Amino acid sequence: MEPAAESGTFQSLPAMFFARAARWADRPRYRVHRDDAWTEVDWRTMEQSVREIAAGLVSLGIERGDRIAIFAATSPEWVEIDLAIQAAGGVTIPIYHSNLASEAGFILLDSESRMVWVDGDKTVTKVREALASGVELEGGVAPLRLDRILVLHGEAVGAEDTLGVAELRRRGRDDRAAQEEVQRRVAALRRDHLATIVYTSGTTGAPKGVVQTQGNHLAMIENTAALGVVREGEVDFFFLPLAHSFARMIAYYGLYVGSVTAFARSIDTLSQDIAATKPNVIPAVPRIYEKIHARIHATRDAGSALTQKIFDWALEVGKQRSTYQQAGESVPLWIQVQNVVARKLVFERVQHLLGGNVRVMISGASPIAREILEFFHAFELLILEGYGLTETTPALTINRADDYKFGTVGKPIPGCQITIAPDGEIFARGPNVALGYYKRPHETAEAWDDNGWFHTGDIGEFDSEGFLRITDRKKDLIKTSGGKYVAPQKIENLLKTQPHISQAIVIGNNRKYCTALISLDEDSARSFRERHGIGPGERLDRNPEVLQLVEAEVADVNRKLASFETIKFFRVLPAELSEAAGELTPSLKIKRKVVEARYGDLIEEMYG
Ligand SMILES: Nc1ncnc2c1ncn2[C@@H]1O[C@H](COP(=O)(O)OP(=O)(O)OP(=O)(O)O)[C@@H](O)[C@H]1O
Ligand SMILES: [Mg+2]
Numbered sequence: 001m002e003p004a005a006e007s008g009t010f011q012s013l014p015a016m017f018f019a020r021a022a023r024w025a026d027r028p029r030y031r032v033h034r035d036d037a038w039t040e041v042d043w044r045t046m047e048q049s050v051r052e053i054a055a056g057l058v059s060l061g062i063e064r065g066d067r068i069a070i071f072a073a074t075s076p077e078w079v080e081i082d083l084a085i086q087a088a089g090g091v092t093i094p095i096y097h098s099n100l101a102s103e104a105g106f107i108l109l110d111s112e113s114r115m116v117w118v119d120g121d122k123t124v125t126k127v128r129e130a131l132a133s134g135v136e137l138e139g140g141v142a143p144l145r146l147d148r149i150l151v152l153h154g155e156a157v158g159a160e161d162t163l164g165v166a167e168l169r170r171r172g173r174d175d176r177a178a179q180e181e182v183q184r185r186v187a188a189l190r191r192d193h194l195a196t197i198v199y200t201s202g203t204t205g206a207p208k209g210v211v212q213t214q215g216n217h218l219a220m221i222e223n224t225a226a227l228g229v230v231r232e233g234e235v236d237f238f239f240l241p242l243a244h245s246f247a248r249m250i251a252y253y254g255l256y257v258g259s260v261t262a263f264a265r266s267i268d269t270l271s272q273d274i275a276a277t278k279p280n281v282i283p284a285v286p287r288i289y290e291k292i293h294a295r296i297h298a299t300r301d302a303g304s305a306l307t308q309k310i311f312d313w314a315l316e317v318g319k320q321r322s323t324y325q326q327a328g329e330s331v332p333l334w335i336q337v338q339n340v341v342a343r344k345l346v347f348e349r350v351q352h353l354l355g356g357n358v359r360v361m362i363s364g365a366s367p368i369a370r371e372i373l374e375f376f377h378a379f380e381l382l383i384l385e386g387y388g389l390t391e392t393t394p395a396l397t398i399n400r401a402d403d404y405k406f407g408t409v410g411k412p413i414p415g416c417q418i419t420i421a422p423d424g425e426i427f428a429r430g431p432n433v434a435l436g437y438y439k440r441p442h443e444t445a446e447a448w449d450d451n452g453w454f455h456t457g458d459i460g461e462f463d464s465e466g467f468l469r470i471t472d473r474k475k476d477l478i479k480t481s482g483g484k485y486v487a488p489q490k491i492e493n494l495l496k497t498q499p500h501i502s503q504a505i506v507i508g509n510n511r512k513y514c515t516a517l518i519s520l521d522e523d524s525a526r527s528f529r530e531r532h533g534i535g536p537g538e539r540l541d542r543n544p545e546v547l548q549l550v551e552a553e554v555a556d557v558n559r560k561l562a563s564f565e566t567i568k569f570f571r572v573l574p575a576e577l578s579e580a581a582g583e584l585t586p587s588l589k590i591k592r593k594v595v596e597a598r599y600g601d602l603i604e605e606m607y608g
Pocket of ligand 1: 200201202203204205206207208363364365366367368385386387388389390391409456457458470472473587589
């Protein structure tokens with residue numbers, strides 16, 4: 001191993017990975033559920049997969065700079081293939097597993113991918129659909145062409161243009177020249193070479209391809225390693241889509257520091273998988289924490305009067321303890337004593353839901369309500385919020401376990417400069433800021449200025465201690481017809497933490513007052529149905545008692561708002577907003593424009 005590599009000056013992610021694999025060869029690299037049991041795979045085995053796949057790709061004729069897409073759910077193979085593509089000199093194009101045929105087709109075409117990896121019937125069908133129908137663009141339908149479809153698990157069956165990973169690896173194993181070529185290509189990789197083009201979440205419109213270099217990623221993990229977000233030997237837990245920059249960063253981070261990554265089987269088995277793998281670190285998005293929060297509340301409501309009392313008492317004790325800890329003050333002895341009892345009676349059960357070994361949880365991708373952070377912290381579960389964008393590969397700020405403030409996104413990560421423009425927009429500069437948008441010179445010029453500042457489109461401010469607070473997206477700020485500015489994010493977060501409210505969208509741009517569309521939390525809706533004997537066929541969105549409950553919760557929120565911010569009317573949506581209905585991004589953010597258009601009638605009712 002080169003000494004330069006050991007001192008942290010890697011030139012590429014594959015070079016970093018191979019150096020780490022040589023160092024930690026026999027140690028476990030990941031935990032995965034295979035053939036009905038959890039097993040561990042060591043670094044050496046993972047390295048062999050990466051080398052064989054890379055050689056197989058070269059053997060197939062992949063040239064330096066070729067784009068290869070991965071259209072698959074999160075799995076160990078995803079990470080191996082990503083590294084193999086880069087080791088073969090290629091550029092990885094991630095596509096969300098949940099993307100529709102049209103969305104995947106757009107990314108394949110826009111990125112000029114030569115090949116695509118798929119992980120099963122669903123994704124292969126979507127690719128075939130896109131190949132058959134072409135991709136709809138503004139100027140008409142463009143044909144999509146691919147050299148190959150590669151299948152990530154096992155053998156491919158049927159069509160001539162598909163190849164399974166097993167066969168590809170055999171080819172790689174048998175082709176010495178390809179293996180040597182991989183060595184040469186890895187050695188030739190430099191920090192300014194393209195590693196991947198990552199498409200943004202598509203919250204505000206069509207996704208844009210962000211051009212990220214090897215150096216962007218290396219800078220991110222090198223600069224954050226000292227913060228100890230993930231530590232050597234710890235288990236980090238993976239279920240977030242690797243097509244999102246946040247999960248990808250944690251994946252590379254784990255390789256760099258030597259964590260053991262546990263892969264969930266699926267979202268449906270999340271709770272069993274967490275319990276089985278007992279992670280130390282869990283990265284997740286706010287929607288997941290909101291769901292757990294709602295579930296804990298629903299469980300409390302379903303309990304006896306006595307258990308409810310005990311729960312409420314323990315939560316109160318935990319909140320008091322948390323308040324002292326947040327202020328950095330020592331916890332008074334009498335609270336410490338009560339806290340020990342509360343831990344035994346309640347906290348440990350909640351912690352047990354998360355495997356019992358959690359050191360920290362991380363939240364990013366969208367804002368999380370302070371109430372949720374305080375709720376978890378009461379149970380001695382620390383969630384550290386971070387902030388970033390695909391364009392900044394991706395982190396800009398993060399709270400640290402020994403230096404955090406709820407309600408803020410933390411302090412800038414080392415090496416990253418942040419400044420606030422006169423109108424409040426957050427600008428960022430640093431080695432992790434990507435080069436620009438792929439084939440979009442106009443949008444690139446709008447967001448990257450001549451002084452090297454990237455304009456995030458988010459509004460925020462630093463407090464006196466240097467913690468950044470995000471107000472909202474600049475374009476989402478509401479200007480009422482009275483001329484007042486309202487930040488919907490703050491109000492939506494207050495609404496979402498109410499027990500019966502799952503999601504909320506505040507409306508009011510160019511209107512006299514603010515209103516909200518609200519969806520009911522599924523868990524609390526279920527227990528409401530049980531308590532009132534209402535069948536699943538009967539709708540709740542117009543049920544007078546439900547409306548009364550929500551009305552009271554909206555009134556509760558209104559008390560915390562200035563009068564021009566208050567919600568004058570609301571409507572309950574027929575169902576929770578979902579990704580399947582195209583209302584949420586794969587990172588579970590609300591596509592505001594889609595929802596406002598879909599429920600235009602309900603909105604107009606409130607301004608009638
Ligand atoms: N902790 C946070 N608090 C508030 N907002 C956040 C946080 N983390 C991320 N964000 C929001 O997410 C955005 C970055 O997300 P991402 O790059 O995944 O795509 P997107 O901006 O949601 O989608 P698109 O750019 O396609 O509209 C940021 O600009 C910011 O608005
Ligand atoms: Mg964006």
